[in-house]
Amino acid sequence: MFPTALDTDADLAPFVALRRDLHQHPELAFEEHRTAGVVARCLREWGYAVTEGVGGTGVVGQLRRGTGGGRLGLRADMDALPIEEASGHPWASRRMGCMHACGHDGHTAMLLAAAHRLARDGGFDGTVNLIFQPAEEGGGGALRMMDDGLFERFPCDAIFAMHNMPGVPQGQLVFRAGPMMASSDYATVRLHGTGGHGGLPHRASDPIVAAASIVMALQTVVSRNVDPLQPAVITVGAIEAGRANNVIPALARLELSVRALDPSVRQLLQDRIRALVAAQAESLGVRAEIDWRPGYAVLVNDPAQTARARTVAERHFPASQVQPQGPMLTGSEDFAFMLERVPGSYLLIGNGAGDSAGACMVHHPAYDFNDANIATGARYWVALVRDLLPSPQP
Numbered sequence: 583m584f585p586t587a588l589d590t591d592a593d594l595a596p597f598v599a600l601r602r603d604l605h606q607h608p609e610l611a612f613e614e615h616r617t618a619g620v621v622a623r624c625l626r627e628w629g630y631a632v633t634e635g636v637g638g639t640g641v642v643g644q645l646r647r648g649t650g651g652g653r654l655g656l657r658a659d660m661d662a663l664p665i666e667e668a669s670g671h672p673w674a675s676r677r678m679g680c681m682h683a684c685g686h687d688g689h690t691a692m693l694l695a696a697a698h699r700l701a702r703d704g705g706f707d708g709t710v711n712l713i714f715q716p717a718e719e720g721g722g723g724a725l726r727m728m729d730d731g732l733f734e735r736f737p738c739d740a741i742f743a744m745h746n747m748p749g750v751p752q753g754q755l756v757f758r759a760g761p762m763m764a765s766s767d768y769a770t771v772r773l774h775g776t777g778g779h780g781g782l783p784h785r786a787s788d789p790i791v792a793a794a795s796i797v798m799a800l801q802t803v804v805s806r807n808v809d810p811l812q813p814a815v816i817t818v819g820a821i822e823a824g825r826a827n828n829v830i831p832a833l834a835r836l837e838l839s840v841r842a843l844d845p846s847v848r849q850l851l852q853d854r855i856r857a858l859v860a861a862q863a864e865s866l867g868v869r870a871e872i873d874w875r876p877g878y879a880v881l882v883n884d885p886a887q888t889a890r891a892r893t894v895a896e897r898h899f900p901a902s903q904v905q906p907q908g909p910m911l912t913g914s915e916d917f918a919f920m921l922e923r924v925p926g927s928y929l930l931i932g933n934g935a936g937d938s939a940g941a942c943m944v945h946h947p948a949y950d951f952n953d954a955n956i957a958t959g960a961r962y963w964v965a966l967v968r969d970l971l972p973s974p975q976p
């Protein structure tokens with residue numbers, strides 16, 4: 583059923599079908615039981631040593647060839663998002679309010695296509711660990727797998743992951759040495775005032791005025807405290823207070839998203855937010871509480887491993903298809919935690935640009951993974967394994 587070559591439409595058809603099947607059956611973070619089952623069944627059938635239930639619903643497939651001691655890890659993510667799909671495709675999600683809006687169905691299919699070819703044709707010497715992780719979308723599935731002994735049980739000398747990117751021409755491979763994806767932290771600010779009659783503001787302490795003042799004060803952190811050459815974002819994404827025009831409420835709540843591409847900037851943002859919130863609240867006579875929740879770390883690609891990964895692309899793909907040093911992004915990605923433990927690199931694969939369907943941004947109800955990337959992505963994975971774990975010359 584699964585052919586070894588990935589060069590023709592007919593070769594790809596089973597993997598496109600597999601991708602669309604995963605797309606029809608999306609599963610949220612740590613609920614990827616069906617998806618993990620499909621992955622494990624395929625890998626087992628192709629001769630991999632398969633370990634299920636790593637960090638919840640994670641799956642690791644291990645394949646050894648030859649006698650080489652080199653160990654490589656390739657990661658794909660499996661989870662979907664709580665979004666109602668509006669793509670209109672025949673293979674659209676069959677689950678209400680849940681869809682593969684980030685292309686993790688495609689990442690899984692690309693890695694499975696590569697897995698199949700590596701098992702059939704080999705062409706490498708060493709150990710390949712294929713890591714299928716749960717809960718990339720905010721759930722920290724990478725950390726859960728690591729807490730479950732991922733790298734102790736399946737040691738890797740280097741690790742790699744690939745994510746599709748709408749807005750970039752289909753099949754473009756985008757590399758970047760150094761920081762690439764932002765840290766992402768969350769904070770809830772609660773402002774406790776004294777409620778009262780809207781006509782008697784002097785008898786109350788108004789948390790709404792304090793909230794408004796804090797929102798404006800926060801705008802000075804990026805513009806006045808952060809080095810202008812360093813990216814940083816503070817977004818107040820939710821603000822909630824009061825229910826009536828003639829009542830001063832006792833409580834206001836703000837929800838913040840805080841992003842940086844450098845660990846010291848990340849710390850500076852937290853320090854300044856805490857100081858500003860406390861000072862503004864105090865000056866306006868309300869009490870402030872901050873619940874700070876650290877999210878994903880800054881994703882930093884190892885320069886040496888990135889150079890190796892880029893060289894593979896340059897050797898096997900036309901120069902026009904390889905972007906050697908792409909831009910930093912303010913999205914975040916929990917592969918960052920794996921990269922803190924094992925040197926490696928995270929790369930992007932263009933999902934389509936301009937007016938093409940693949941240009942629709944991830945996390946949008948009309949988004950879909952570009953199936954043409956199953957061939958490109960799998961060919962890249964196979965080339966990476968063979969170049970980094972070369973077979974001895976006869």
Ligand SMILES: [Zn+2]
Pocket residue numbers: 683684719944945
């Ligand atoms: Zn996403």
Ligand SMILES: [Zn+2]
Pocket residue numbers: 684685686718745
């Ligand atoms: Zn994603």
